[in-house]
Amino acid sequence: MSTSTKKKDAGLHNSLVYIVQHWQLYVIFLLPALALTIIFRYIPMGGILIAFEKYNPIRGILGSEWVGFKHFSRFLSSPDFLSYLGNTLKLSVFGMLWGFPVPILLAFLLNRIESKGIKKKIQLCLYMPNFISVIVLCGIVRIFLSVTGPVNLLLGTQINFMTMPEAFRTIYIASGIWQGAGWGSIIYTAALSNASTELKEAAVIDGANIFQQIKAVEWPAIKATVIIQFIMQAGNIMSIGFEKAYALQTDLNMASSEIIATYVYKKGLLDGDYSFSTAVGLFNTVINVILLVAVNKIVAKMNDGQGL
Amino acid sequence: MKKKSRFARYSFQDKALLVVGYILLGLFVVAIVIPMIYIIVASFIDPVTLQNKGITFDFSKWTLTAYERVLSNAQIWIGFKNAVIYSVVFTFVSVLITMLAAYPMSRADFRGRKFFNVIFVITMFFGGGLIPTYLLISNLKLLDSMWAIILPGAFSVWNMIIARTYYQGIPGELREAADVDGANEMVFFFRILLPVCTPIIATLSLWQFVGMWNSYFDAMIYLNDSAKQPLQLVLRSILIQNQPESGMISDMQSTAERAQLAELLKYATIIISSLPLLVMYPFFQKYFDSGVMAGSVKG
Helix, strand or coil: CCHHHHHHHHHHHHHHHHHHHCHHHHHHHHHHHHHHHHHHHHHHHHHHHHHHEECCCCCHHHHCEECCCHHHHHHHHCHHHHHHHHHHHHHHHHHHHHHCHHHHHHHHHHHCCCCHHHHHHHHHHHHHHHHCCHHHHHHHHHHHHCCCCHHHHHHCCCCCHHHCHHHHHHHHHHHHHHHHHHHHHHHHHHHHCCCCHHHHHHHHHCCCCHHHHHHHHHHHHHHHHHHHHHHHHHHCCCCCCHHHHHHHCCCCCHHHHCCHHHHHHHHHHHCCCHHHHHHHHHHHHHHHHHHHHHHHHHHHHHCCCCCC | CCCCCCHHHCCHHHHHHHHHHHHHHHHHHHHHHHHHHHHHHHCCECHHHHHHHCCCCCHHHECCHHHHHHHCCHHHHHHHHHHHHHHHHHHHHHHHHHHHHHHHHHCCCCCCHHHHHHHHHHHHHCCCCHHHHHHHHHHCCCCCCCHHHHCCCCCCHHHHHHHHHHHHCCCCHHHHHHHHCCCCHHHHHHHHHHHHHHHHHHHHHHHHHHHHHHCCHHHHHHCCCHHHCCHHHHHHHHHHCCCCCCCCCCCCCCHHHHHHHHHHHHHHHHHHHHHHHHHHHHHHHHHHHHHHHHHHCCC
């Protein structure tokens, strides 16, 4: 036996001894999570096969007829494809453009409030909308914007905003900021509270104005957090949530409210077109993964090799 | 020398900048508070007045009818009961499994740690999607079962990473002391480790509870039996689909009256359904920062 295989055997032996000695770590601690992951995450990955088949529930995944990329080409060549892709991208890109800076701005402002009591009360208000459900939020939006609702009463008009495709994106993004910006500021507030107070005092004594203080003290304290948040949001641009878009959809605003996620649901579960729906969903997931990797690479390059 | 307040030490330009900033912040707070007050007041207004004039502080136009009608509806209560059961069970199962899994994953000596990490992290970015998951649930005979909405999301990789980071911040002496006593892993975990993890447990519990309480998608696709529907689905038919539960408005004679009443009921429904979380959450506020901080440190 050569020395390298001996070493390998010894390594394997050590591992076995470790596993036997620490069996609890594997069986009691890790197994429940691992089992759930395999059953509910990995087994459905195998189900992706139906995207390449003419799936027949009776024949099952392995017995159905193989059709290759037919569903993908059907989706990519359909006139609706660009519309759904565009709606998805516009909703999340504009949502991020408008929404991303607001929590950071809120955190900077909160950080400048001297009275702890007032700061706490403001935070309590800012966080509150986060605890309202999607359904209730969309219900509120629908009531407020209805023809007889308070917004029209206030303006003295009778505009039905919920039926206007051109209003959908603004409604979606503005209500998202209303609900999430306060909660989103927590992570930056926490990072800012870690900024060295001595450094801050020194900057003030040196006569630095607010912009200079932000540049020298506060921005360095939150920079890493901002980058991580940016990567995570940019990488998730295609996985914009189903729940809110669906709850704000009306028959008349579909032209801008139908996104890939709602289309996948309707095609798959309402129309029963399992294979096609899975293909569309897979397309979405793959684009998302590519975006995530790309954004991570770009940010890493800009940030001296430090990505996620 | 009397110490001046921080604000007084700013230059004129900085003061102007700050005032503009505070006004913006104030506007944001007002934009949050005003709609909430409007909804609360509107839920007490007589339906005809509400539709024609909006809210009023003429108390002769106030009524409790919306609350009577919503609270006497059985479906709302069924929804509440289900939402409580699902959210409590989900929170318990999810936090337990996540805290358990995070423990070996936090230990440098754990064999296979890198391998398991890859297995878990892949699922954060890639998955089977809606239909394959639906088919699996259906094959497992979990349709119309509460476990269909609890098990698939019970283990959260993201929360596991947060918990793991938190464990790694706990001094190693704690473990060394326990080893001397010959405690095994289970005893160490439940008796010594978990009790010092209260902030992270509280944070994760709050996230999971609120997440389950407020979601509707999984329940919509997996639970068709109306006796099993959680509150959000009941709300959906009232608020989004404009279909008040039977009995809420059926005694009204004209369509116009029914429409006005249905509109009023929405306000009361919003208040009743949102109240529990809005009342509870300030008690958890002290845990928000600690949880988020643990999450912001990369694991």
